[in-house]
Amino acid sequence: MSSVPGWANVEERxxxxxxxxxxxxxxxxxxxxxxxxxxxxxxxxxxxxxxxAGMWALPGGPVDPRExxxxxxxxxxxxxxxxxxxxxxxxxxxxDIDRSPTHRLVTIAYFAxxxxxxxxATVQDDNVAWFDIDDPQIAQMAxxxxxxxxxxxxxxRNKTEYGQIAHRLLGERFTLxxxxxxxxxxLGRRLDPANFRRTLKSTASIEETDEYLAGGQHRPxxxxxxxxxxxxxxxxxxxxx
Numbered sequence: 001m002s003s004v005p006g007w008a009n010v011e012e013r014x015x016x017x018x019x020x021x022x023x024x025x026x027x028x029x030x031x032x033x034x035x036x037x038x039x040x041x042x043x044x045x046x047x048x049x050x051x052x053a054g055m056w057a058l059p060g061g062p063v064d065p066r067e068x069x070x071x072x073x074x075x076x077x078x079x080x081x082x083x084x085x086x087x088x089x090x091x092x093x094x095x096d097i098d099r100s101p102t103h104r105l106v107t108i109a110y111f112a113x114x115x116x117x118x119x120x121a122t123v124q125d126d127n128v129a130w131f132d133i134d135d136p137q138i139a140q141m142a143x144x145x146x147x148x149x150x151x152x153x154x155x156x157r158n159k160t161e162y163g164q165i166a167h168r169l170l171g172e173r174f175t176l177x178x179x180x181x182x183x184x185x186x187l188g189r190r191l192d193p194a195n196f197r198r199t200l201k202s203t204a205s206i207e208e209t210d211e212y213l214a215g216g217q218h219r220p221x222x223x224x225x226x227x228x229x230x231x232x233x234x235x236x237x238x239x240x241x
Contacts, residue, residue, distance in 0.1 A: 018095070018104040022073040023060030023145065025091065025111045025152040026083060027133075028119035029169045029182055037190070038181040039132045041119075042149070043081050044141070046127040051101045052142035056129075058149070059083075060107070073110040082123035085112040092151055099144045109148045111155065113168035134188075156186055163205030167226035175213055175221040176200060200224075 027042050044056040061076040063069060070088060078084050088110040095106040122128060131138050133153065140146060156165075165186070166179050180196045200206055205228040212220040 018106045020063045021060055021105060021107045022063060022076055023058040023107050023109050023148060024073050024077050025058060025149055026114060028114040029185060038185045040185045041130045041132050043122055043128060043130050044138060045080050047142050055142040056138050057142035058145045069108050081128055082121060085114060088112050094144060094148060111152050115169055115171050163226045163228045173223040173225055
């Protein structure tokens with residue numbers, strides 16, 4: 001998780017300067033099982049050494065001396081999961097004194113949203129897995145990583161507007177039903193379709209297109225698109241951040 005001198009015993013490690021690491025919360029969307037609601041999910045990695053050996057953790061690792069924080073987040077994410085998102089948002093700094101049982105550890109957390117195609121790019125490994133965010137298998141995670149995940153979910157529910165979420169999770173074109181499904185997954189509750197449609201009508205960053213979703217036995221639904229202007233406040237280049 002971090003680089004500290006191998007010769008140091010536990011007491012000596014506690015007196016060393018804090019080690020610096022990065023962790024990343026990557027959220028994607030997948031269809032619910034048996035017609036159920038869509039679910040938010042994330043990749044986690046199984047720790048293979050102490051502390052917390054065998055527990056699930058967020059992808060991450062130490063920051064090399066000659067790389068930026070964003071570079072470290074992008075590198076660690078690619079090395080552990082194979083994922084290379086186009087952007088990473090710096091989420092928060094976690095530095096409680098006792099968050100690591102062996103030494104003082106400060107973690108810079110990053111955050112990103114992936115669409116379905118990007119989710120499928122994850123490496124296949126016994127120590128890498130995708131879980132729904134409410135899966136009991138990740139109710140307890142290594143270090144304070146469940147706290148980091150819960151903070152990312154709070155941020156997503158409260159600080160991101162409709163168009164950005166649609167663009168990140170659904171791609172260039174999407175139906176209102178698909179977007180409503182995303183928001184139901186984020187909020188963890190059903191939304192009234194008519195009220196949701198009225199809310200979308202007042203959202204300047206989403207507009208209807210002349211295109212319709214192909215296939216199906218009923219009248220095809222209209223497709224919408226994200227038309228946000230100016231720099232995306234979530235945009236952080238992982239190679240330069």
